[in-house]
Amino acid sequence: xxxxxxxxxxxxxxxxxxxxxxxxxxxxxxxxxxxxxxxxxxxxxxxxxxxxxxxxxxxxxxxxxxxxxxxxxxxxxxxxxxxxxxxxxxxxxxxxxxxxxxxxxxxxxxxxxx
Amino acid sequence: xxxxxxxxxxxxxxxxxxxxxxxxxxxxxxxxxxxxxxxxxxxxxxxxxxxxxxxxxxxxxxxxxxxxxxxxxxxxxxxxxxxxxxxxxxxxxxxxxxxxxxxxxxxxxxxxxxxx
Numbered sequence: 464x465x466x467x468x469x470x471x472x473x474x475x476x477x478x479x480x481x482x483x484x485x486x487x488x489x490x491x492x493x494x495x496x497x498x499x500x501x502x503x504x505x506x507x508x509x510x511x512x513x514x515x516x517x518x519x520x521x522x523x524x525x526x527x528x529x530x531x532x533x534x535x536x537x538x539x540x541x542x543x544x545x546x547x548x549x550x551x552x553x554x555x556x557x558x559x560x561x562x563x564x565x566x567x568x569x570x571x572x573x574x575x576x577x
Numbered sequence: 578x579x580x581x582x583x584x585x586x587x588x589x590x591x592x593x594x595x596x597x598x599x600x601x602x603x604x605x606x607x608x609x610x611x612x613x614x615x616x617x618x619x620x621x622x623x624x625x626x627x628x629x630x631x632x633x634x635x636x637x638x639x640x641x642x643x644x645x646x647x648x649x650x651x652x653x654x655x656x657x658x659x660x661x662x663x664x665x666x667x668x669x670x671x672x673x674x675x676x677x678x679x680x681x682x683x684x685x686x687x688x689x690x691x692x693x
Contacts, residue, residue, distance in 0.1 A: 506683040561679050565612060568622035
């Protein structure tokens with residue numbers, strides 16, 4: 464099992480540019496979660512999907528953020544336009560049957576917006 | 578209101594010392610889950626343990642042990658005979674029935690530094 468795979472591991476971009484983060488969940492997992500980790504706010508849930516359908520996006524900070532899951536094996540988190548305050552580590556996690564069984568996290572994408 | 582409180586920001590110990598990481602949680606649900614995750618310097622989040630609210634039995638796994646006490650809303654984590662490889666940030670987390678258990682709320686983490 465390859466685990467949850469995120470790409471890229473590091474991303475440096477200029478303010479105003481579009482950024483796309485990618486995630487491949489563990490095969491067979493039916494839940495996918497996007498978290499953001501910052502020094503100020505810690506780990507916070509942005510959005511989660513169940514069977515490719517977005518269930519709760521209340522944590523998405525603003526309209527500049529969007530997430531999609533076109534199929535069971537792929538999800539994207541897009542920021543357009545990016546701002547320096549978006550700099551953070553973004554984690555993707557997947558789970559079989561959801562939260563009570565724990566998540567498996569990816570290695571994260573460290574985003575720096577300059 | 579902070580749902581998961583990890584009051585210890587950073588703990589430094591010398592190898593072979595025992596160390597306890599504190600976690601206090603707050604919830605109005607009677608059914609919930611508690612977790613511990615480890616974040617080593619490499620950055621990934623590693624699942625350590627899950628406990629549901631109806632199971633107050635303490636658990637031991639090698640050098641790791643967990644003490645769950647509903648009376649004090651605490652879920653503390655003890656590392657016995659700490660090793661340098663235990664150096665990491667440790668997060669306690671809570672998921673509640675009101676969110677369908679899907680939303681993990683994390684504490685702010687405790688950074689553990691184990692020196693040789």
